[in-house]
Amino acid sequence: MNSVNSFAFLIAFIDLLWLFALMGIPALMTATLLGVYVPKEERRIPQVARIRRSFLLLGAGSALLGGILSILAYFLSKGSEGWTLALLLIPQALGFFVTWNFSRRQALALKAERGWKVPQSSKRTAYIGSDRESAATGVSAWAYLLHILVILITVALVALNWDRIPNPLPVHFDAAGLPDRYAEKSIGSVYTLTILQSLLTALFAGIHFSLRRMRQSLDPSDPQGSLRRQIQLRASNSWMLFLISLIAMIMFSWLQIRSTYDFRGTLPIGLAIAFLLLLTIPIVGFMIYIRRRGLEDEGINRRHGEDRFWRGGMFYFNPQDPGLFAEKRTGFGWTFNFARPTAWLLMTAVIMLPIAAVVATTLFVG
Amino acid sequence: MFIELDLQSEVPIYKQLADQLIEGIASGTLSSGQPLPSVRTLAADLGINLHTVNKAYQALKQEGFLEIHRKQGVIVQPGALPTADSAFRERLGRDLRPLIAEAVARGMKENELQTLMTALYGQVQNPSSQGGTST
Structure with a gap:
């Protein structure tokens, strides 16, 4: 696979994932229409389907536009990766923004016309038994020591073969696996990937501990059943996160070792892509498990599902809610409560992580 | 629970x-x-x-x-629970009085009231969710 082909393949692959996340997932949700809550009995009416269809069509249009612009950019800039990506993702993002707003306005108009309301329950229930701590099953925190072990082994292996690492060493590879940038050999430049790996481990461990402490959100109409389902949901979720982080660990270690130890020739990018595909296994497994056990609606936000708390249909903003995290309105998972300043802090930190990684590599590597 | x-x-x-x-x-x-x-x-x-x-x-x-x-x-409370002392009995009497008054005003018989009390007492001691039986 030469440089141009693998670049095109990589870009297409990433773009499809990006489009699926932006357009596909909102389109698949039945409980909300472009971030507007739809009552159960209204979900199958033709107007809802029509708005969803027009959203997908407009989205597809902007996706196509991005594709055309990026191909033009590739040829006009004589193969510049940066320009190609920019003219692919930016028009698509802008297109999504416009499409979302347009379709959402239609959805809100339909809501007003049909008088949609979020079902409110004035009941609350919580489990206070003495075994509530042990009821938080799933992966034990100690399991994350495995990640540290992987990192330590990698550090040791690289250290043992220090003398066989070329100087200058390759620190950046193009889409075909050929090195295109070199740096002076130093601890920082050799162990760049390990540093990133450690930061990533810290992030995943942090997520694990936060999820442990997440509040209950039981269904008052079925406390027992709801408790059982939530335990299953959280346990399976913690397993999925553990497996994803472990695969990522191993991938990083493999990259680290492969790109420093007695490096010759090219980096097999195909294997890197195989690792990425491997990551989808725990995710898909988790989704199948949820569907099998009927857990899809268990983790939803029961208390603050009204549209007024969800800015743009996406961002939860509720000053009355002291919690930092809130359950999502559809599917499973948590989102930030952006009325809490800490949420902005954490969000910034998470966004800054890749940026910090890039800065760190440039600083260490020159 | x-x-x-x-x-x-x-x-x-x-x-x-x-x-x-x-x-x-x-x-x-x-x-x-x-x-x-x-x-x-x-x-x-x-x-x-x-x-x-x-x-x-x-x-x-x-x-x-x-x-x-x-x-x-x-x-x-790990130790002994508070007892039904005179202060408690006084408070209980005070709280029960208006309820009993309404029952009397509505023509409830004394033995009916006692049956209800017994039933509630039993239910509290042995809630059905625990598989306890109460008459």
């Missing part, structure tokens, strides 16, 4: 919570020395203000049904 609240009830939330905790202790569902969730945790789980939970916990602590420690947190 599950706490179940009705936010629209006439009964204040802290009282619903305190009442249910006492019932838990009465039935043995909450055992002696059993740890309870912290104020923050229970408030978050129920989606109510933590001052409400705190009020319920403090009220029960004052009566002697709960102990609140700095490190261990909130636990059900």
